[in-house]
Amino acid sequence: AGPQEDQKFCLQEVLDTFKLCLSEKKDVYLEHYVAGWRGLVKFLNSLGSVFGFISKDAVNKINILVTYLHGENGSQYVTVQSMVKYELDNELVDLTKRGSHPESGCRTLLRLHRALRWLELFLERLRTSSEDSKTSVMCSEAYNESLSQHHPWVVRKAAGMAFCVLPGRPAFLEVMNVGPPEQVVAMLGEAVPLISEVYQITEELYAQQNLLDLP
Ligand code: 1PZ
Numbered sequence: 001a002g003p004q005e006d007q008k009f010c011l012q013e014v015l016d017t018f019k020l021c022l023s024e025k026k027d028v029y030l031e032h033y034v035a036g037w038r039g040l041v042k043f044l045n046s047l048g049s050v051f052g053f054i055s056k057d058a059v060n061k062i063n064i065l066v067t068y069l070h071g072e073n074g075s076q077y078v079t080v081q082s083m084v085k086y087e088l089d090n091e092l093v094d095l096t097k098r099g100s101h102p103e104s105g106c107r108t109l110l111r112l113h114r115a116l117r118w119l120e121l122f123l124e125r126l127r128t129s130s131e132d133s134k135t136s137v138m139c140s141e142a143y144n145e146s147l148s149q150h151h152p153w154v155v156r157k158a159a160g161m162a163f164c165v166l167p168g169r170p171a172f173l174e175v176m177n178v179g180p181p182e183q184v185v186a187m188l189g190e191a192v193p194l195i196s197e198v199y200q201i202t203e204e205l206y207a208q209q210n211l212l213d214l215p
Pocket of ligand 1: 118
């Protein structure tokens with residue numbers, strides 16, 4: 001496959017990486033979590049350059065986590081659970097205001113984690129909607145119910161403008177490279193519960209440790 005091919009998004013690939021995310025004892029592997037996000041960014045990029053400001057931020061956060069994962073303390077970053085423990089035990093997290101650890105793994109992952117909730121809500125809408133439903137509406141409803149609460153006005157505004165240029169549902173399903181719409185819908189039926197489980201496990205961990213509002 002050439003470079004063009006590598007960039008091509010496939011929903012199956014994202015589904016596979018999210019499947020690999022959970023260990024037997026329901027720990028979340030950071031490597032696969034990040035790989036799932038890489039797949040989603042590919043998808044976003046295939047929708048056009050209007051989404052560049054979104055994918056840029058996601059890529060930036062992915063890269064921060066990958067740097068920890070491949071860094072000298074990489075073994076502490078194997079799972080989200082071990083990362084949280086390591087960073088908290090070693091006071092590597094700014095807990096109440098930004099200070100000397102503005103790019104902790106914990107706060108960086110929290111941003112992607114919140115976006116994962118948006119994704120879950122959006123894909124569930126996409127799965128259950130009819131052919132003539134507007135993706136822009138599904139997208140902004142999902143956003144307003146989740147991620148938007150954590151964004152300042154200017155980001156909400158920009159996101160709202162980007163949603164308006166999303167392709168219609170048929171074209172959108174096509175970009176997922178799965179096959180006919182029924183097949184995409186079936187695959188979404190598999191993907192959404194998986195994404196939801198990864199989200200829930202992370203959410204509970206962060207809630208237990210009081211990390212849901214990290215600056
Ligand atoms: C299919 C359409 C895609 C719509 C994506 C919906 C999400 C809109 C998010 C807009 C984010 C804009 C830019 C960056 C914002 C950052 O300020 C925040 C907070 O980070 P901080 O400033 O605290 O470091 N970043 C985020 O909230 C993470 C956003 C990641 C979004 C990834 C979306 C991936 C979409 C996958 C498509 C299937």
